[in-house]
Amino acid sequence: MAPHDFSNPASSSLAGRVAIVTGAGSRGAGIGNGRAAAILLARRGARVLLLDTQDDAAHETQRLITAEGGQSLALRADVTDRLQCRNAVAHAADTWGRVDILVNNVGIGGPAGNAVDVDFDEWEHALRVNVTSMMLMAKYAIPEMRRQGAGSIVNIASVAGLIGGTPSLLYPTSKGAVVNMTRAMATHHGQEGIRVNCVAPGMVYTPMVAGRMTPEVREQRRQRSLLQTEGSGWDVGQAVVYLASDEARWVTGVILPVDAGATAGRLSPALQADAMPGASTHRAG
Numbered sequence: 672m673a674p675h676d677f678s679n680p681a682s683s684s685l686a687g688r689v690a691i692v693t694g695a696g697s698r699g700a701g702i703g704n705g706r707a708a709a710i711l712l713a714r715r716g717a718r719v720l721l722l723d724t725q726d727d728a729a730h731e732t733q734r735l736i737t738a739e740g741g742q743s744l745a746l747r748a749d750v751t752d753r754l755q756c757r758n759a760v761a762h763a764a765d766t767w768g769r770v771d772i773l774v775n776n777v778g779i780g781g782p783a784g785n786a787v788d789v790d791f792d793e794w795e796h797a798l799r800v801n802v803t804s805m806m807l808m809a810k811y812a813i814p815e816m817r818r819q820g821a822g823s824i825v826n827i828a829s830v831a832g833l834i835g836g837t838p839s840l841l842y843p844t845s846k847g848a849v850v851n852m853t854r855a856m857a858t859h860h861g862q863e864g865i866r867v868n869c870v871a872p873g874m875v876y877t878p879m880v881a882g883r884m885t886p887e888v889r890e891q892r893r894q895r896s897l898l899q900t901e902g903s904g905w906d907v908g909q910a911v912v913y914l915a916s917d918e919a920r921w922v923t924g925v926i927l928p929v930d931a932g933a934t935a936g937r938l939s940p941a942l943q944a945d946a947m948p949g950a951s952t953h954r955a956g
Contacts, residue, residue, distance in 0.1 A: 685916060686716030690772035691763050693750050693808060695721035696728020697904075699878035704827060705776040706732045707908030713741030715912060717772065720763040722748040750777055750804040760811040770815035772915045775805040775826045775849075781841035794841055801845035805852065809867075813860060821864040823915045826853050827907070828871045830930050846871070850926050857924030866923040868914040873930025875902035897932030 690712045697703035702710075709719050713736040721743055723729035729745035736743040744766065748759045763770050781797030782790050805826055816822025831837050832846025853869035860867060874892045876884075884892075893901045910929045913919055928934045 684716045685712060685772075685912075688717045688771040689720070689763055689767045689769050690717045690774065690915065691720045691722065691759065691770060691808070691812065692774040692776060693722045693748075693804065694777040695719070695732050695745075696723035696725050697732070697878045698728070699882060701878040701881065702904040702908075703877040703879055704872060704875070704904045704907040704911075705774070706735070707904035708774050708776065708825075708911040709743065709908075710736055710739070710741075711905075711908045711912045712772065712774075712915065713743055714739065715916065718767050719743040720759065720766075721745045722750060722759055724749050750808055751799045753807055756804070756807040757811045760808070760815060764815050769819060770812050771819070771822055773808055773812040773822070773824045774911055774915070775808055775824065777801075777804050778827060778829075778846075781839055781845065783839045785840050789840055797841050798845055798848075801842075802848045802852065805849060809856060813863075813865060816865050817863055822866070823919075824856065824865065824867045825911050825914045826867070826869045827911075828853070828869050828926070830871050830873045830928055830934050833871055833926070833928065833934055853926065854924050861923055866914075866919070868919070868923060869926045870907055870910045870914065871926055871928045871930070871934075872907045873902060873928065873933045875904060875907060875929070877904050895933060895937070896930065897935060897937075900931055902929065902931055 692705055692709040694705040695709045697706045709721055709732050713719050719736065721729045721732050724747065726747050729747065733743045733745040746759060746762060748755045750756055760770060778801045779797055782793040809824055826849050828849040829846040831843040832850045835843040837843050850869055853867055856867040873896065876889065893899065907929050910927055914922065914927065
């Protein structure tokens, strides 16, 4: 892959690149992290293979990309299955001749409970979805990237993998594993020109959480960040595209929180009160 020319805006394009996005559909109407990443990659000119276990969800993402003039293919695939991962990567390589970008987006919440309470079968299933699937997709994508001497993998973790402290033992454990798997992969494959980075979303509002959230809880989530604004799948997708692109050519092994500052700190009660709608922005001297 030719070195990036920052003096030429056209060289920022992903035209000619081939990307695979797992979990590229959304669970319900709207824009989830995977759908947003796929659409934004296509807008930059990449041809995108859309993987999902739900045909309708993947084809809806394909429809949205096609409507904007982009190129994509939808493929039903269970990325916890080794053979289906191998076949998905081969499908992209056979169709478009290469694989440049892998976005490992698939993940589930997993069972709640501590080590005493957790259901073992649910635990094993969730770890396979959240961690093993990413290893399997990388196992087959990396040899394709080696052929052109470059590539970019972006794993989606969560801020829960950085701070823990959730009712579930599984979720922060699995996302923490993704964080350190990213660093290990970056170490293993940097000399091959393959960059591996991670996006750690905060409490973004996506179709996956919308159905089980009251307006009150949604507002509480918004207030818990330093920016006091609500994030969406688009915010996560923009971070993915940056890390996948040549603008990040000197970036690997990075864990990028996209969380409105939630992992940086919390507002004090006084500052939080000032940030509430209708609060005065000035104090008496």
